[in-house]
Amino acid sequence: MFRRRRRDETAETAPAAAEDATPEPARESGPWDSEESYPDIDRVDLGGMLLPVGPGFEVQLNVAGDQLVGAVVLVGESALQVHAFAAPKRSGIWDEVRAELAREVTGAGGSCEEREGPFGAELAAEVEQDGGLAPVRFIGVDGPRWFLRGVISGRAVTDAEIAGTLEDVVRDIVVVRGDQPMAPKEPIELRLPTEARQAVEQQASQQGRNGLNPFERGPEITETR
Known part of the structure; x- marks a missing residue:
């Protein structure tokens, strides 16, 4: 089953568009744009990103100031951090x-090597962590007017x-x-799912706090089956 966001078109313009447009071949996998057809699977709706979840997944959200800008998927001893940005x-x-x-990794005392991965060019790096160097993978995918960056760490490396x-x-x-309109590299803002936001607000109310401040430890969403 696939989801598709329909676009309005009139009877007068549809034939011309069909003649002029060169159809793009359907892709077999994402990451997907929300305007594309994409497989209908379990995903957490974070507003600017629909994030797939699975058995044993734990999701934590990244914060910049008072905005949600990214997510971390934890699976066992491994982690995937993902951020979406605007692009030309x-x-x-x-x-x-x-x-x-x-440049940032090597400037901070780490090492970096470009390799070919499943999504094209990626970086195999060692970054400073807890007084030592830890291996990570930087993945990047260019989409239509957006860019998705992923960082894989832990055992999965x-x-x-x-x-x-x-x-x-x-x-x-x-x-x-x-x-x-968004400037290139501007983070695509995320939001808490409705149930998670309600839980945070309820917790804040019980603790006698005013307003929403869910970011002391970072909101977490755990999928268990």
């Missing part, structure tokens, strides 16, 4: 972002089977860019 309409930004990441699980999460992400 006619060009991707992964080449530029990849070069910036490489060296375990191909676990890596495959997290790569499948990336493939099933749906990015909801929206029509609002």
Whole structure:
């Protein structure tokens, strides 16, 4: 079963559009744009991103100031961190972002090597963590007016089977860019799912706090079956 967002077209313009347009081949996997047809699976609606969930997954949300800007999927001893950003309409930004990441990693005392991965060029890096160096993978995917960055860490960096699980999460992400004007590299803001927001507000009320401040530990969504 597939979801498709319908576009309005009139009887007068539809034939002309059909003649002029060159159909793009259907893709077999994502990450997907919200305007595309994409497989209907279990996903958490985070507003700017529909994030797939599965048995044993734990989801934590990243915060910048008072905004939700990214998510972390935890599976056992591995993690996938994903952020979606605005991008120019006619060009991707992964080449530029990849070069910036490489400079930042090496400038901080780590190491970085470009490799070919399942999503194209990626970075295999070692970054400083807890006084030592830890291996990570930086993944990037350019979409229509958006860019998705993923960081894989933990056991999945060296375990191909676990890596495959997290790569499948990336493939099933749906990015909801929206029509609002945004500067390139501006984070696509996320939001708490309704049930999670209600739980946070209830907890804040019980603790006698005013307003919503769910970010002391970071909101968590756990999928267990």
